[in-house]
Amino acid sequence: MRILIVEDEIDLCDTIAEGLQIDGYAVDTCYRGDVAYELISTETYDLVVLDLNLPGMDGIDILSEVRKTNKDLKILILSARSSVSDKVLGLDIGANDYLSKPFAFEELVARIRNLLRRSFLQENAVLLWNEISLNTVGRTVSVNGIDITMTKKELALLEYFLLNQSKVISQEELMEHIWNMEADSFSNAVRVHIASLRKKLKIALGYDPIATKIGEGYYLNGGKSLC
CATH class of the missing domain: 1.10.10.10 (Winged helix-like DNA-binding domain superfamily/Winged helix DNA-binding domain)
Structure with missing residues (x-):
């Protein structure tokens, strides 16, 4: 499965990518919102892990624009914005899941597995x-x-x-x-x-x-x- 990690904290982004690659995923990384939107529009991904506080284009704006043309792409928001209102906004606009920072990597991977199973109507692990x-x-x-x-x-x-x-x-x-x-x-x-x-x-x-x-x-x- 191919995943795009969009995160402006470079060390965190690269650490997440390395962990997912160890688990066998093909991973691309991106540190800017505008570049991420271009990648999502032109490349094929099974899932996107999306931060919200991004230079170039805010994550909420990316999500909103992507959902105008792509309803099927699985998008997991990973953000320090942890209020209930932030989570409700992200999910209402079209995120499939929302995980607040700080987070446990094991939980992130479990949520990714769950979303990918849902992509293929596969309930069993x-x-x-x-x-x-x-x-x-x-x-x-x-x-x-x-x-x-x-x-x-x-x-x-x-x-x-x-x-x-x-x-x-x-x-x-x-x-x-x-x-x-x-x-x-x-x-x-x-x-x-x-x-x-x-x-x-x-x-x-x-x-x-x-x-x-x-x-x-x-x-x-x-x-x-x-x-």
Whole structure:
């Protein structure tokens, strides 16, 4: 999943980003409101963590403008403005959640997980498909109850497949949601990581659960073809 952190306290912004990257998220950072609005308008994000006191453009103004054209993007306000009236205003304008500073990083991550599950109508923290189980809290994968060791990118790819089980997913979509802005869209990173993920799952399952639809992308294949 790809997340944008908008926070003018650079050290805090970078610390949040590093923590989320450790958990396997693709993260972009931004320290100005006007730049953040431009990024949200031109890039693809699954969730935005938004401060309110920002140079260039206030967070409330960003939220208001974004909601005019994008009702689906999950936005979590993270702000020192902690009064009830501030929270009511943010939620009424269109924030999906509001967390006041100071905060515990573990709570922020839990709220992010919850919002992302809601994006995909997924209520359970454990994603299931045939013999595969992925725990989104513990960031672990098992096949038939046996743990499988995966890299962060492999786990992120598998999570995206499990959240989109009936869908053919293009390489471009995977690049948009699993990699951040620093990734080279012309590289073969997606194919390399897909190949590695396939190899591990094939060893564990005895078959390759990821199929390719030529010219369109990849999909989970439990023995049924979408061609």
